[in-house]
Amino acid sequence: MKLSESPTTQHRFNDLTFFVKRDDLLHSQFSGNKARKFMSLLTDDYPHIKQLVGYGSVQANSLYSLAALCAIKKWKLTFYVDHIPNYVKQKPTGNYRGALDLGANIVDLSQLEDRNARHARDYIKDNFTDLSETLLIPEGGRSPMAEEGVKTLAQEILNWKLMERCENLVVALPSGTGTTALYLQKYLEHTDIEVVTCACVGEKEYLIEQFLEVDSSAPHPTIIGTDKKHHFGRLDQGEYELWKNLEEQTQVEFDLLYDPFMWQNLLDWLPKNPNKMLLYIHQGGILGNESMVGRYRHWLSI
CATH class of the missing domain: 3.40.50.1100 (Rossmann fold)
Structure with a gap:
């Protein structure tokens, strides 16, 4: 592509x-500035990667773009959000709906008993220590x-x-x-x-x-x-x-x-x-x- x-x-x-x-x-599906930011993930070779893990808001453009990228690469996406409002759960719209349709695993941190008030970034860092098959994606693709x-x-x-x-x-x-x-x-x-x-x-x-x-x-x-x-x-x-x-x-x-x-x-x-x-x-x-x-x-x- x-x-x-x-x-x-x-x-x-x-x-x-x-x-x-x-x-x-x-x-x-994979367009805009997120396509530019994540282009290297699509074009470079990652033979051992099976999963991307990211975080952001429930309607983040990066959520949908990463879901599209994972669908193309046949990877799993686990994406952490601070909170999913009930009205969004009951009637999914926008990037949240699009990501769900593409198979994303969207995790509501507010529902996790072991969160202990940690920021999503810190929760991910503490829970994903084996990165042999996983790539951690900064919020919004903010990285080199x-x-x-x-x-x-x-x-x-x-x-x-x-x-x-x-x-x-x-x-x-x-x-x-x-x-x-x-x-x-x-x-x-x-x-x-x-x-x-x-x-x-x-x-x-x-x-x-x-x-x-x-x-x-x-x-x-x-x-x-x-x-x-x-x-x-x-x-x-x-x-x-x-x-x-x-x-x-x-x-x-x-x-x-x-x-x-x-x-x-x-x-x-x-x-x-x-x-x-x-x-x-x-x-x-x-x-x-x-x-x-x-x-x-x-x-x-x-």
Whole structure:
């Protein structure tokens, strides 16, 4: 399977002309930034591995992507979550449903008697000491294993820029752990392409800490942000309306958890940088919209 060379399409939004790198189209199940981060797991040889063990939220994009990867590789996935709400158990949606359909073993830590208040990371470390047939995956793919796939993405961007003869290019993408943005900056550092991102989880200082944890020597992308306080995962009507407008004007469905906040920041930043040509990296996450839209419709009574 070749997880590269996703198409780049041109769009207009609020009189802004821009391009989208459609990594959401890499594969029907294994796509977006997680496909780039986990590409080495798919392409490299792991003859003795039979199981992946990871952790995160019950609707994490990494949960579904790892489940798809394990289905392709014929591995077992054991994925630990802090808590599975009853309404999610009763009516599975989004990434949780998709992962279950692909055979993932999703473990609710809140139901384990031996948890002893341990974080998922620590619980896994204590319980998986024999790693001869098991790979432990950091939350969200935040590790050096992501470098190979993001390096490929950076080369595709550079090739596209040269082919299109595009000047003053800025590459934009939102950040959770910031792994993708960090490695993009590393491999585009010696070009005239600027990489910009925003801190979707926590403040700017927290994102910088994540950068340093992944690769303390790598150059950092530009972090942009408005003065608006952002609470990750909290419903925001303005973000929901922006997300709907994006799809209506571009005919592209974006991720509802990360992309609206990045676009809020871009719509403030771009007028101050009028000579920039925007290439937005679509990082997938579309299956997660199923649960997010349900939350918004219930909240807004629509």
